[in-house]
Amino acid sequence: MVDWEAxxxxxxxxxxxxFDYTPLRLQPRAGGVSVNHKTADDPDRLPFDFxxxxxxxxxxxxxxxxxxxxxxxxxxxxxxxxxxxxxxxGWPYQPRRGDLVIETAAGGVTWRxxxxxxxxxxxxxxxxxxxx
Numbered sequence: 001m002v003d004w005e006a007x008x009x010x011x012x013x014x015x016x017x018x019f020d021y022t023p024l025r026l027q028p029r030a031g032g033v034s035v036n037h038k039t040a041d042d043p044d045r046l047p048f049d050f051x052x053x054x055x056x057x058x059x060x061x062x063x064x065x066x067x068x069x070x071x072x073x074x075x076x077x078x079x080x081x082x083x084x085x086x087x088x089x090g091w092p093y094q095p096r097r098g099d100l101v102i103e104t105a106a107g108g109v110t111w112r113x114x115x116x117x118x119x120x121x122x123x124x125x126x127x128x129x130x131x132x
Contacts, residue, residue, distance in 0.1 A: 008121070013087070020051040020086055027100040028093075045093055049104065052086030054111070058127065080127040082111060089122045100131060 026049075030042035041047075058080055084101060088094065095101075095113050103109040111128035118124045 009089075019053045022052055022054055023049065023104045024052045024054075024084075024086075025049050025102045025104050026095055027102060028096070029098045029100060031098070039098060042099075048092060050086055050091070052084050052101075054082050054084050054101075054103070054128070056082050058083040080114060081130045082128040084111070084113075084126045084128055085123050087122055088124065094124075095126060101126070101128060 027047045028042035028045035029039045031039055099113045101111045110131040112131045113126045114129050115127040
Protein backbone atom coordinates (compact mmCIF):
# COMPACT_ATOMS: atom_id res chain seq x y z
CA MET A 1 0.00 0.00 0.00
CA VAL A 2 1.23 3.48 -0.87
CA ASP A 3 2.04 5.83 2.01
CA TRP A 4 0.57 9.03 0.53
CA GLU A 5 1.86 11.32 3.29
CA ALA A 6 5.43 10.09 2.72
CA UNK A 7 5.01 10.46 -1.04
CA UNK A 8 3.72 14.03 -0.62
CA UNK A 9 6.62 14.96 1.70
CA UNK A 10 9.14 13.46 -0.74
CA UNK A 11 7.60 15.40 -3.65
CA UNK A 12 7.75 18.67 -1.73
CA UNK A 13 11.42 18.08 -0.82
CA UNK A 14 12.29 17.39 -4.46
CA UNK A 15 10.46 20.55 -5.58
CA UNK A 16 12.41 22.58 -3.02
CA UNK A 17 15.72 21.15 -4.26
CA UNK A 18 14.83 22.13 -7.84
CA PHE A 19 13.14 25.51 -7.40
CA ASP A 20 14.29 27.06 -4.12
CA TYR A 21 17.68 28.58 -4.89
CA THR A 22 17.29 32.25 -3.85
CA PRO A 23 18.79 33.03 -0.42
CA LEU A 24 16.26 35.02 1.60
CA ARG A 25 15.73 36.33 5.12
CA LEU A 26 12.37 36.73 6.80
CA GLN A 27 12.24 39.83 8.99
CA PRO A 28 9.08 39.74 11.11
CA ARG A 29 7.35 43.06 11.74
CA ALA A 30 4.89 44.18 14.38
CA GLY A 31 2.44 47.06 14.42
CA GLY A 32 2.93 50.06 16.63
CA VAL A 33 1.07 50.80 19.83
CA SER A 34 -1.64 52.50 17.77
CA VAL A 35 -2.35 53.19 14.11
CA ASN A 36 -0.37 56.41 14.50
CA HIS A 37 2.84 54.53 15.31
CA LYS A 38 5.11 53.03 12.68
CA THR A 39 5.69 49.30 12.38
CA ALA A 40 8.98 47.95 13.68
CA ASP A 41 10.84 44.67 13.95
CA ASP A 42 8.86 42.14 16.00
CA PRO A 43 10.80 41.33 19.19
CA ASP A 44 8.74 38.15 19.76
CA ARG A 45 9.73 36.51 16.45
CA LEU A 46 13.38 36.22 15.41
CA PRO A 47 14.40 36.67 11.76
CA PHE A 48 15.62 33.55 9.93
CA ASP A 49 17.25 32.66 6.61
CA PHE A 50 15.80 30.25 4.06
CA UNK A 51 15.86 29.36 0.36
CA UNK A 52 12.82 30.23 -1.72
CA UNK A 53 11.52 31.10 -5.16
CA UNK A 54 10.46 34.61 -6.16
CA UNK A 55 8.58 35.05 -9.43
CA UNK A 56 8.02 38.59 -10.67
CA UNK A 57 4.69 39.99 -11.85
CA UNK A 58 2.27 37.17 -11.03
CA UNK A 59 -1.07 37.29 -12.86
CA UNK A 60 -3.49 39.78 -11.30
CA UNK A 61 -6.42 37.36 -11.50
CA UNK A 62 -4.79 34.71 -9.27
CA UNK A 63 -5.54 36.45 -5.97
CA UNK A 64 -7.03 39.92 -6.41
CA UNK A 65 -6.19 42.58 -3.88
CA UNK A 66 -8.76 44.72 -2.12
CA UNK A 67 -10.46 47.39 -4.18
CA UNK A 68 -8.35 50.51 -4.60
CA UNK A 69 -9.38 53.64 -2.69
CA UNK A 70 -9.50 55.62 -5.93
CA UNK A 71 -13.09 55.46 -7.26
CA UNK A 72 -11.74 56.29 -10.73
CA UNK A 73 -10.22 52.82 -11.07
CA UNK A 74 -12.78 50.83 -13.03
CA UNK A 75 -11.75 47.17 -12.88
CA UNK A 76 -10.75 47.16 -9.18
CA UNK A 77 -7.84 44.75 -9.60
CA UNK A 78 -4.39 45.72 -8.38
CA UNK A 79 -1.53 43.37 -9.19
CA UNK A 80 1.24 42.31 -6.82
CA UNK A 81 4.90 42.80 -7.73
CA UNK A 82 5.99 39.23 -7.03
CA UNK A 83 5.03 35.90 -5.52
CA UNK A 84 7.19 33.89 -3.11
CA UNK A 85 6.99 30.16 -2.51
CA UNK A 86 9.16 28.03 -0.27
CA UNK A 87 9.12 24.76 1.62
CA UNK A 88 8.11 25.69 5.18
CA UNK A 89 8.69 22.43 7.05
CA GLY A 90 10.95 23.18 9.97
CA TRP A 91 10.25 26.93 10.02
CA PRO A 92 9.86 28.39 13.52
CA TYR A 93 6.65 30.22 12.52
CA GLN A 94 4.61 31.19 9.46
CA PRO A 95 5.06 34.70 8.00
CA ARG A 96 2.31 37.28 8.44
CA ARG A 97 1.05 40.15 6.37
CA GLY A 98 3.47 43.07 6.78
CA ASP A 99 6.56 40.91 7.38
CA LEU A 100 9.57 41.67 5.20
CA VAL A 101 11.41 39.28 2.88
CA ILE A 102 14.97 40.35 2.05
CA GLU A 103 16.94 38.93 -0.88
CA THR A 104 20.27 38.53 0.88
CA ALA A 105 22.32 37.90 -2.29
CA ALA A 106 20.68 40.54 -4.50
CA GLY A 107 21.91 43.72 -2.87
CA GLY A 108 19.23 43.69 -0.21
CA VAL A 109 16.09 43.97 -2.35
CA THR A 110 13.28 44.03 0.20
CA TRP A 111 9.69 42.85 -0.29
CA ARG A 112 6.66 43.20 2.01
CA UNK A 113 4.16 40.36 2.35
CA UNK A 114 0.67 41.57 1.46
CA UNK A 115 -1.30 38.33 1.10
CA UNK A 116 -0.92 34.57 1.31
CA UNK A 117 -2.43 31.59 -0.42
CA UNK A 118 -2.41 28.22 1.27
CA UNK A 119 -3.29 25.05 -0.60
CA UNK A 120 -2.74 22.51 2.17
CA UNK A 121 0.82 21.71 1.14
CA UNK A 122 4.03 22.75 2.88
CA UNK A 123 4.65 25.23 0.02
CA UNK A 124 2.31 28.18 0.52
CA UNK A 125 2.54 31.27 -1.66
CA UNK A 126 2.97 34.82 -0.40
CA UNK A 127 2.16 37.79 -2.59
CA UNK A 128 4.69 40.60 -2.31
CA UNK A 129 5.10 44.28 -3.06
CA UNK A 130 8.48 45.92 -3.32
CA UNK A 131 9.27 47.74 -0.08
CA UNK A 132 10.48 51.28 -0.65
